Amino acid sequence: MITSNDQHPRDEKAFLESYDPAAFDHPSVAVDVALLSVVAGSLKILLVRRADHPDLGKWALPGGFVGFMEPLEDAAARILRDKARQDHVFLEQLYTFGDPTRDPRTRVISVAYFALVDQSRFDRVASVADGVAVGRVHVDWSGETGGAASTLDESGEEYDLAFDHANIIGVCVKRLRGKLNYTPIGFELLPARFTLRRLQTVHEAILGKSVNKDSFRRRMLATGLLEPTGDREDEVGHRPAELYRFTSSNRQ
Amino acid sequence: MITSNDQHPRDEKAFLESYDPAAFDHPSVAVDVALLSVVAGSLKILLVRRADHPDLGKWALPGGFVGFMEPLEDAAARILRDKARQDHVFLEQLYTFGDPTRDPRTRVISVAYFALVDQSRFDRVASVADGVAVGRVHVDWSGETGGAASTLDESGEEYDLAFDHANIIGVCVKRLRGKLNYTPIGFELLPARFTLRRLQTVHEAILGKSVNKDSFRRRMLATGLLEPTGDREDEVGHRPAELYRFTSSNRQ
DNA sequence: TGAATAGTGTCTATAAGACAATATCCC
DNA sequence: GGGATATTGTCTTATAGACACTATTCA
Numbered sequence: 001m002i003t004s005n006d007q008h009p010r011d012e013k014a015f016l017e018s019y020d021p022a023a024f025d026h027p028s029v030a031v032d033v034a035l036l037s038v039v040a041g042s043l044k045i046l047l048v049r050r051a052d053h054p055d056l057g058k059w060a061l062p063g064g065f066v067g068f069m070e071p072l073e074d075a076a077a078r079i080l081r082d083k084a085r086q087d088h089v090f091l092e093q094l095y096t097f098g099d100p101t102r103d104p105r106t107r108v109i110s111v112a113y114f115a116l117v118d119q120s121r122f123d124r125v126a127s128v129a130d131g132v133a134v135g136r137v138h139v140d141w142s143g144e145t146g147g148a149a150s151t152l153d154e155s156g157e158e159y160d161l162a163f164d165h166a167n168i169i170g171v172c173v174k175r176l177r178g179k180l181n182y183t184p185i186g187f188e189l190l191p192a193r194f195t196l197r198r199l200q201t202v203h204e205a206i207l208g209k210s211v212n213k214d215s216f217r218r219r220m221l222a223t224g225l226l227e228p229t230g231d232r233e234d235e236v237g238h239r240p241a242e243l244y245r246f247t248s249s250n251r252q
Numbered sequence: 253m254i255t256s257n258d259q260h261p262r263d264e265k266a267f268l269e270s271y272d273p274a275a276f277d278h279p280s281v282a283v284d285v286a287l288l289s290v291v292a293g294s295l296k297i298l299l300v301r302r303a304d305h306p307d308l309g310k311w312a313l314p315g316g317f318v319g320f321m322e323p324l325e326d327a328a329a330r331i332l333r334d335k336a337r338q339d340h341v342f343l344e345q346l347y348t349f350g351d352p353t354r355d356p357r358t359r360v361i362s363v364a365y366f367a368l369v370d371q372s373r374f375d376r377v378a379s380v381a382d383g384v385a386v387g388r389v390h391v392d393w394s395g396e397t398g399g400a401a402s403t404l405d406e407s408g409e410e411y412d413l414a415f416d417h418a419n420i421i422g423v424c425v426k427r428l429r430g431k432l433n434y435t436p437i438g439f440e441l442l443p444a445r446f447t448l449r450r451l452q453t454v455h456e457a458i459l460g461k462s463v464n465k466d467s468f469r470r471r472m473l474a475t476g477l478l479e480p481t482g483d484r485e486d487e488v489g490h491r492p493a494e495l496y497r498f499t500s501s502n503r504q
Numbered sequence: 505t506g507a508a509t510a511g512t513g514t515c516t517a518t519a520a521g522a523c524a525a526t527a528t529c530c531c
Numbered sequence: 532g533g534g535a536t537a538t539t540g541t542c543t544t545a546t547a548g549a550c551a552c553t554a555t556t557c558a
Binding site for chain 3: 532533534535536537538539540541542543544545546547548549550551552553554555556557558
């Protein structure tokens with residue numbers, strides 16, 4: 001049994017003072033963040049080029065080690081700030097990847113998060129920095145097993161991702177597909193005001209298949225989470241659609 | 253940016269040889285396991301009494317630190333073997349709890365797992381060891397927020413659980429309720445052969461509410477995951493029900 | 505006016521809930 | 532036979548998919 005032990009229990013204060021956390025080797029703990037958006041009907045993900053060994057030059061999810069006393073979610077938010085210039089985004093823990101061989105340096109356990117932003121915020125990042133790229137996540141509808149996903153560049157070439165990051169993305173897509181059915185997660189990928197057609201596009205991008213327009217409208221309006229703003233989109237080459245807003249939202 | 257850095261990239265081999273994982277303080281990584289079953293129509297969980305500081309004497313989920321090169325799931329399985337004498341059980345990662353104050357010793361990040369066993373296996377454990385108890389998990393249907401759950405003893409008194417374990421149990425119940433809708437998770441809590449009524453009881457225990465009998469039967473049979481064995485239960489004071497078996501199962 | 509998409513109404517198929525009738529065991 | 536639960540069948544209601552029709556904008 002590998003637990004910290006004290007054969008002669010003293011009082012708790014004395015115990016804590018004598019406790020030595022460095023008494024045995026510790027795994028390292030990192031956080032990796034999948035920053036996602038839906039652009040032009042496709043699920044997009046932010047990648048950064050690795051500037052260090054191992055996997056130097058390969059593309060990876062933005063990530064980094066967790067500070068000794070840093071909350072996991074704070075670490076994820078910090079990484080988004082530092083590497084993607086994003087603040088106050090929707091962030092949720094995905095899964096913890098702990099294969100002892102996933103990082104050749106030493107044992108690195110990675111707590112993966114995913115973050116969702118709307119297209120305009122996503123475009124801003126993707127254009128800003130050097131060593132940053134946008135991948136298109138491609139997961140066959142039939143292949144929703146949570147296995148490795150392929151991530152493609154603009155020309156359709158598959159990125160060779162660092163570590164087990166292709167696997168992380170696969171798990172992420174599976175989770176998003178599941179959450180879509182029972183949580184208002186789609187709204188996180190849209191600006192404050194949006195048309196039903198845009199919401200449908202977001203769902204289709206995540207699910208990897210088209211959905212029935214009529215029942216989608218009915219289903220969304222029946223949730224009670226949407227309210228019409230009274231305004232309509234403009235500058236479109238056809239009848240403009242009503243703009244809706246997410247009701248229980250605290251977004252502006 | 254807190255990443256391991258090498259300002260003058262050498263070749264990867266030299267880098268790995270010079271990499272010192274102890275160069276900065278590491279959090280500790282533990283695994284906690286919620287071993288669950290449904291007994292007498294209620295969701296039950298295995299608790300162990302803490303024999304060490306901190307929280308000495310309180311009840312807790314079985315857990316322990318992860319070995320330096322030990323896979324997370326192996327650690328969870330090891331803990332089930334050592335502390336609950338269970339082997340080859342259904343085991344799934346739940347969530348990773350990383351609040352820096354959750355353990356007073358030092359930073360301990362806990363990767364929580366849940367394990368599901370049928371009643372006979374669960375009863376075997378619960379009776380065997382000293383310092384082991386069975387709690388009844390009580391989560392109001394309305395309170396399915398994933399917040400802290402209360403765990404009661406036989407007389408209905410609430411256990412005062414160690415660390416953030418009440419919170420872990422709450423997240424676990426929420427996850428189980430969600431998974432019930434789209435995965436055959438209920439079978440893990442039943443023996444190889446079972447009646448539809450028993451399966452319904454399992455669902456009701458997890459959901460914390462009764463379900464419609466007719467549509468439950470139809471729904472389960474429509475999944476195609478069940479097949480009749482041709483046998484019937486016996487020694488019941490009424491018409492015996494058909495025994496079913498989980499088809500895509502590799503259980504005996 | 506025509507192209508294009510928004511939005512409404514209706515019909516049908518499917519699944520869930522309610523309820524009644526019958527079947528089969530133990531005592 | 533009586534008590535108890537299993538199992539089947541039918542009716543009603545809610546929801547999803549399909550399809551047709553009308554509405555409104557820009558070019």
